[in-house]
Amino acid sequence: MSSEQWDQVDRIRRWLDENAGELSERERVMMRVLKIGEEFGEVSEALHGVYSANPRKGASHSWEDVRKELVDVAVTTLVALATLDPEGGGKEFEARLQFLVDRVMPPAEGAGD
Template sequence: MEETWDTVRRLVAWLDAESAAASPEVARLLRVLKISEEAGEVAEAVHGVMGGNPRKGASHTWADVERELCDVVLTAMVALASLTPDARKRFEEHVSYVADRSLG
């Protein structure tokens, strides 16, 4: 998992460099909002799998849904790492909290 968080840190640094025109506050806000955009793409893919849009029919596969879910997870990790320098620790603490609460 450390390699994944290293990649997330590199992505945050790249986004920071590419988003130089936006203030840090705006850049963080946009990264959090990006999660909703990605979640919408998951919903679109699920509709595509289920043929929910009669005009498009079955336009996606479950593999498409998996890829879109990965985009949501990665986007959330980048947003979290943009908010706190110790995103990995914060995430691990939260996973532990949820596991303790849910699993006993």
């Protein structure tokens, strides 16, 4: 993730902080983590709509809707991370992403020689 993208995530976090009302820091963290579940539910709803899985609603969503909702999940997750660690969340994300890539990618030929 670029520093510009992380700055955008942090802008959202700061705006949310400024408009959090009377929530304590602990409550803000809990609400932002719970928000991930809400956004996941919206992805699920969109996917059901793509496959017309709800007979009452029929084909109510498109793959574009699913993609948009997935982005919302990702951004909401990054905002929650920024809430937990405003200064180091971006580095934590990058380090964890690299760990996950390293775990699934085979070592390069000749590596370690």
